[in-house]
Amino acid sequence: MAAQHEVVIIGGGNAGISLAARLQRYGVKDVAVIEPKDHHLYQPLFSHIAGGRAQAQEAIRSQESVTPQGVTWIHDAAAGIDAAANTVTLASGSTVAYGQLVVCPGLQYDWDAVPGLAEAVHSPSGASHYEFELASKAWTLLRSMTSGTAVFTMPAGPIKCGGAAQKPMYLACDYWREQGLLDRIRVVMVQPYPTVFGVPEVDRELDRKIAEYGIELRTNSELVGVDAAGQTATIRDLAAGTVEDLHYDVLNAVPPQSAPDWLKATDLPAAGDTGGFVEVDRQTLRHLRYPNVWSLGDAAGTTNSKSGGALRKQTKVVAKNLVAARKGKRLPAKYNGYSVCPFTVSRDTVVFAEFDDRYRPMPTLPRVPTWNESKFSWVVDRDLFPKIYWNLILKGRA
Ligand SMILES: Cc1cc2nc3c(=O)[nH]c(=O)nc-3n(C[C@H](O)[C@H](O)[C@H](O)COP(=O)(O)OP(=O)(O)OC[C@H]3O[C@@H](n4cnc5c(N)ncnc54)[C@H](O)[C@@H]3O)c2cc1C
Incomplete structure (x- = not known):
């Protein structure tokens, strides 16, 4: 018989782990994450590594160590989704059935x-x-x-x-x-x-x-x-x-880059979307045709610039909306298109770009022009963010 979980998350990266942890905090008891890799990567540090400002080992931890206790880790890769039957097929050949599905396997490199x-x-x-x-x-x-x-x-x-x-x-x-x-x-x-x-x-x-x-x-x-x-x-x-x-x-x-080929082959992307991204409402992040399917992060068919900063906001939206949907309630949360890009413009300064999905500035602190080159932004990006990532974001607390 196929395994069955209340919530199945495809992808245990930035989006999948933060969401699993947050759903647990919101009282969802049975969450499973499908993730094939043994390790988890904090990708924003790759730029610092390539620029000689971070060591490779700072960006990697075991997948086991970041998977929240009580969440089931399905150590396998998703190979297909039958959204009409509420099942995911795995690369190993077995099947997982879900009540709610969240699709966040990131992007593939073409x-x-x-x-x-x-x-x-x-x-x-x-x-x-x-x-x-x-x-x-x-x-x-x-x-x-x-x-x-x-x-x-x-x-x-x-x-x-x-x-x-x-x-x-x-x-x-x-x-x-x-x-x-x-x-x-x-x-x-x-x-x-x-x-x-x-x-x-x-x-x-x-x-x-x-x-x-x-x-x-x-x-x-x-x-x-x-x-x-x-x-x-x-x-x-x-x-x-x-x-x-x-x-x-x-x-x-x-x-x-584009969505993974196996995802393109499902019927979750919009017709004619060659990128293969999951067709979601860009505010509620719920699938437009399958109400128990959600997507966030890089694989979601949203119009924002894809980033960890964007999906940090999306995680809260999906968690709140998914919990409400399970209770048959109105969806309470909307994603506003926010994204971020910290440009490391020197070895100790950053230009911190925060903007919406129409590339208009959207600073977290209104009237603070974070896009000006700054040493403070460097400290935030290089020293603070990795700590926040490992200790708060992946634990569903930021
Ligand atoms: C060089 C670089 C610099 C960046 N800098 C920044 C930055 O400064 N600030 C910022 O906010 N963002 C930055 N980002 C972007 C950020 O890292 C991504 O937006 C974020 O990781 C996306 O999260 P995700 O969970 O959607 O995808 P990922 O974190 O990539 O996770 C996807 C997960 O899905 C898994 N997966 C893949 N295929 C399958 C499958 N078939 N079945 C199950 N699981 C699967 C993968 O193994 C992976 O663990 C940067 C990215 C890169 C590469």
Whole structure:
């Protein structure tokens, strides 16, 4: 017979564990989390690792240690969902039945969408700080540069923490400046949008840092191919329609991203959504066609910039609404589109961008312009947030 749980959560990452803990606090007794990995990662630190400002071991803990006591950990991967039958099929072949389902398996990296990219990031001169295993390598490569060209790239489409593509670049520039090397290193940032980020207040501050470091910013541009052996990145200028081959000494690339393929193959995404994200109401986070299905975090079909800061708000909304729905009550909570991106613009300062799903500033403390470069924001991002993450967020308390 299939296992059965009141609430089944697919994915024991940032969203899944914080939600499981919060649901327990709200009195839900039978929560199960499906999670295939043995370890849990705090991804925001990957940028600091790649910029030489954190150690890899600070970003990883065992999955067992973060799974709340009393929550059932199903050590397996979801492979399919039959939302009409209220069941999830697992990679091992067994089935789990649910009363309520929460889908939060994060994003997959579509390395093959850029020919040569997978090979390049594993080659001696390439890395990607979006992979835990390659973040330390990025710093080894950047730290070893004394001259030449460093290319950083960000893909188009929804990705985890959009601005994170730039973070190790600023950290490396500050390091090279400290070492007296910055003048000898050409730094190119390739990104697909018309401005450096999209929130005018934040753009102004980032543009100032870009000018200060002498970074060549290629807006409206995308990485479309890499020749790893020849250390050549092919960049397309989306506005001009031209293509350029750029020789690099170090490449740090962020892969294109989408919902996991197995999720795309279910009927939970909206028809025609090639990204495959779960079709939820963007305020209540309830599925538009299956009322006992919910989604939050990176895999949710919401319009916000995907980040841990965004899903921290979403967790409370889903927990409150799911509990109310089980009692047949009106849904009490709405997500407001909030997201965040702390840009590490030097080795001890941060530009803290807080904004809504239309890229308008949304500071937590009204009238405090957190987008100004600040040492205080560095301390919050580098020292405080990891502690809050492990001790409060994952325990459903923040
Ligand atoms: C380099 C980098 C820097 C970032 N910086 C910041 C930042 O400064 N601030 C910020 O707020 N956010 C930042 N983020 C984004 C933040 O980490 C993510 O938005 C957040 O982790 C998303 O949480 P999630 O639970 O949706 O996905 P994840 O945390 O990725 O968790 C998804 C989980 O689902 C599991 N899973 C996958 N497939 C299956 C399956 N088939 N069945 C069951 N489980 C499955 C995975 O193993 C994983 O544990 C950054 C991300 C990166 C990569």
